[in-house]
Amino acid sequence: MLKAERHKYIMTKLIEDQKVVTTDLALALDLSEDTIRRDLNELDSKKLLEKVYGGAVQVKEKSANVFDIAITAEEQKKQIVTKALSLLHDDQVIIMSGGSTNLVFAKLIPADLKATIYTYSLPIAMQLSQHPNIDLIFIGGKMQKNAMVTIGMDVIQVVSKIKADICFIGASSINIKQGLTEVGYEISIVKKAMIEASDRVVSMFASNKLNTKMPHGVCDLTQLDTIVTELDPEDEKLDEYRKSGVFIL
Amino acid sequence: MLKAERHKYIMTKLIEDQKVVTTDLALALDLSEDTIRRDLNELDSKKLLEKVYGGAVQVKEKSANVFDIAITAEEQKKQIVTKALSLLHDDQVIIMSGGSTNLVFAKLIPADLKATIYTYSLPIAMQLSQHPNIDLIFIGGKMQKNAMVTIGMDVIQVVSKIKADICFIGASSINIKQGLTEVGYEISIVKKAMIEASDRVVSMFASNKLNTKMPHGVCDLTQLDTIVTELDPEDEKLDEYRKSGVFIL
DNA sequence: CTTGTAGATGCATGATTTTGCAGTTTTTAG
DNA sequence: CTAAAAACTGCAAAATCATGCATCTACAAG
Numbered sequence: 001m002l003k004a005e006r007h008k009y010i011m012t013k014l015i016e017d018q019k020v021v022t023t024d025l026a027l028a029l030d031l032s033e034d035t036i037r038r039d040l041n042e043l044d045s046k047k048l049l050e051k052v053y054g055g056a057v058q059v060k061e062k063s064a065n066v067f068d069i070a071i072t073a074e075e076q077k078k079q080i081v082t083k084a085l086s087l088l089h090d091d092q093v094i095i096m097s098g099g100s101t102n103l104v105f106a107k108l109i110p111a112d113l114k115a116t117i118y119t120y121s122l123p124i125a126m127q128l129s130q131h132p133n134i135d136l137i138f139i140g141g142k143m144q145k146n147a148m149v150t151i152g153m154d155v156i157q158v159v160s161k162i163k164a165d166i167c168f169i170g171a172s173s174i175n176i177k178q179g180l181t182e183v184g185y186e187i188s189i190v191k192k193a194m195i196e197a198s199d200r201v202v203s204m205f206a207s208n209k210l211n212t213k214m215p216h217g218v219c220d221l222t223q224l225d226t227i228v229t230e231l232d233p234e235d236e237k238l239d240e241y242r243k244s245g246v247f248i249l
Numbered sequence: 250m251l252k253a254e255r256h257k258y259i260m261t262k263l264i265e266d267q268k269v270v271t272t273d274l275a276l277a278l279d280l281s282e283d284t285i286r287r288d289l290n291e292l293d294s295k296k297l298l299e300k301v302y303g304g305a306v307q308v309k310e311k312s313a314n315v316f317d318i319a320i321t322a323e324e325q326k327k328q329i330v331t332k333a334l335s336l337l338h339d340d341q342v343i344i345m346s347g348g349s350t351n352l353v354f355a356k357l358i359p360a361d362l363k364a365t366i367y368t369y370s371l372p373i374a375m376q377l378s379q380h381p382n383i384d385l386i387f388i389g390g391k392m393q394k395n396a397m398v399t400i401g402m403d404v405i406q407v408v409s410k411i412k413a414d415i416c417f418i419g420a421s422s423i424n425i426k427q428g429l430t431e432v433g434y435e436i437s438i439v440k441k442a443m444i445e446a447s448d449r450v451v452s453m454f455a456s457n458k459l460n461t462k463m464p465h466g467v468c469d470l471t472q473l474d475t476i477v478t479e480l481d482p483e484d485e486k487l488d489e490y491r492k493s494g495v496f497i498l
Numbered sequence: 499c500t501t502g503t504a505g506a507t508g509c510a511t512g513a514t515t516t517t518g519c520a521g522t523t524t525t526t527a528g
Numbered sequence: 529c530t531a532a533a534a535a536c537t538g539c540a541a542a543a544t545c546a547t548g549c550a551t552c553t554a555c556a557a558g
Contacts, residue, residue, distance in 0.1 A: 002268055003516080004301040022534075032518050037535065053525060053534065058381070073307055076264050122375050122387075129371065129394045138371070138399055140389025140407065148378050150387055158389065208266055230265070252506075271544075281508050286545070302515060302544065500558085507552075514545070524535065 001029065006039055014049055014058060015146045016183040021055040058146065069123050071100045073206065076230055080204050081105035083249045084168070084228045087202060090114045092165040095194050096124055098149040098187075099170030101204050103127060109134070118162055120155050120190070122148040144186065151186040159193040167198035171205040173212040174227075176240050179220035181213045188216035195219050204228040207237060221246050250278065255288055263298055263307060270304040318372050320349045322455065325479050329453050330354035332498045333417070333477045336451060339363045341414040344443050345373055347398040348419025350453050352376060358383070367411055369404050369439070371397040393435065400435040408442040416447035420454040422461040423476075425489050428469035430462045437465035444468050453477040459486060470495055 006029060014020050022040065026033040044051040050059050071077065081104050088094075091114060096102050098121035106127040113133060119125050120139040128136050141154035169191055173181045180203065182188040195201050195218070207229045221244040231238060233248040242248055255278060263269050271289065275282040293300040299308050320326065330353050337343075340363060345351050347370035355376040362382060368374050369388040377385050390403035418440055422430045429452065431437040444450050444467070456478045470493040480487060482497040491497055 002270065002301055002303050002306065004299075004306045005268055008306075033534080034519080034536090035517060038517085070309060072309065073264065073267060120389075122371055122378065125392060126371050126375070126397065129392055129397050131394075136392040136394065138387065138389045138392055140369075140387045140399070140403075143374060143378050143385040143387055145378050145381075145385070148375065150389070154389075206267070282544085283509080283546090284507060287506090290546095502557085503555090505553085507550105509548105509550085511547085512545105513547095514543100516543070517541085519539090519541105520537100522535100522537075524533105526531100526533075528530090528532105 003039070006031075007043060010039060010043065010056075011048060013183060014056065016187075018145065019055055019057045020049075023054075025055075069100075069103070071104060074104060076206055077101050077104040078108065080206065080228055080230050081108055084202060084204055084226075085110070087166060087200075087226070087249075088113055088115065092116070093163065094118070095159065095162060095164045095167040095198055097121065097167070097169045097191060097194060098124060098147060101206075102168055102170050105168060105204065118159070118164065120150045120159075144184075147184075147187075149187070151190060155190050156193045159190065159197055162197045164194075164198040166200040166202060167194045169194060169201060169203045169218075171203045171209055173214045174203070174205065174209055174221075175211045175213050176221065176244065178213055178217055179223070180218035182216045182218055183214045185216045188218050191218045195223055200225045202226040202228065207231050207235075210237060210241075252288070255280075256292060259288060259292065259305075260297060263305065268304055268306045269298075273304075318349070318352065320353060323353060325455055326350050326353040327357065329455065329477055329479050330357055333451060333453055333475075334359070335498075336415060336449075336475070337362055337364065341365070342412065343367070344408065344411060344413045344416040344447055346370065346416070346418045346440060346443060347373065347396055350455075351417055351419050354417060354453065367408070367413070369399040369408075393433075396436070398436070400433075400439060404439050405442045408439065408446055411446045413443075413447040415449040415451060416443045418443060418450060418452045418467075420452045420458055422463045423452070423454065423458055423470075424460045424462050425470065425493065427462050427466055428472070429467035431465045431467055432463045434465045437467050440467045444472055449474045451475045451477065456480050456486060459490075 010020055010025060022033050022036050025036045040051045040056045043049045047059055049056045081101060084105060085108060094115055094117045096117060096119045103123050106124045109131060111132060116135040117128055118137045118139055125136060125138050128134055139150060139155050139158045141150035142152045144151045171180055172183050201224050203224055224246050226247045226249055228249045238248055259269055259274060271282050271285050274285045289300045289305045292298045296308060298305045330350065333354060334357060343364055343366045345366060345368045352372050355373045358380065360381060365384040366377055367386045367388055374385060374387050377383055388399060388404050388407045390399035391401045393400045420429055421432050450473050452473055473495050475496045475498055477498045487497055
């Protein structure tokens, strides 16, 4: 694993959990704590986080414009979500989770689509508020900072009352055995509720998420109806997933 | 294999995996690592990727900001809201309506303020979500798209259950006789609920809103505790308002 | 056909970076 | 205060890198 990857992992984890612990990272990444400490010191000196005794926390002020949302590998994500556009039809009730892949998806939803969309992600709501024909419902609750999504019981309560035709659910990690898994516990339970509330469950993610795992389970593969990656559906990397019965787009 | 082919292969691989490793590429392409390194350096200098120790990763891209929110007369608004910062204290429960004046206010809230803030405005929530010490609660509901706020009964229900210390309420129009008035009916009833739910009601607006009116009433002047404009509190344009008993900052 | 040249490639070498370990210091918690 | 955990420091091994140089290839001019 490259150092740059580690740093990215650490920053992602930091955003999800608001903190990282040196020993946990050393265990998760299979490296000595010394190396993790050096990483944290480096990221600290770049002002990307603040090192504290035992780990690191988020840096206080982000001087960059809050409304500039960086999307990594946007082209790849466009490629993925374009395939999923065929799943959209007029008059559907849709639930969308957060995540940058879903944000790219939101950007590409055709302007003439008439649908009702529920979301609990601020950026996705802002994006969809540009669409003339979409009834947009934001699911309120306590905000998880930096992930820009609402979480908690308020969200679960609202979601569990929705009768949706389809939900689009981001994926932190997916593998054959555990299915979808998430870094954060709170997000994982919201996603569980989304799946319960929807007739059809679609997950979109880049193939590098395949065969990885995170601490908190969301659902197993049998609960997913469709997965979408940038790969050809017949690609051998997807063989095992195809066998599990999930439809691959 | 031509160099151009290799470069294409490397870029494809990079998009697939979000990274490339020098040794892997050397093996896959049956070339020395030196050549791969030269390739990576070349692509790096063309800004097509970023070389790191052991391989290369994707360059960070910034998304086009669909989220650009134009604020007219931002300097004047800064001047207004700066006065209102003195009304903030730790441990307050605050409700904020939408509007660009309130958005400017949100930007200027000190980083060390510990408070709970309710809002139903997407831009304000995005702004505050970066704030380290604020418990932020978004009030969900149906989105009114152009204003980027939620409206309707869901919002009223949540707001009416809040016990807030102070609310900051944008103003479309204000005059002596009718007090605060709004263009939209839906917004007007949400603001009524905010006022009911708060011990103290503050309204911030530029002086050109003075002595204008809109179709839907929100409250009369006696229900406002404080108003804030860019004018000196002793300015004669405010004489009549001062007489009504409202505090002018 | 020969020859010269420019670019590409691989190898050797020394420099640089990364990483884990051992010993010491600092911080935290009781 | 004391003990344990975490952090820092110096060091050495391994991996990676930059550089110079020789070789090879392609191609054009003579």
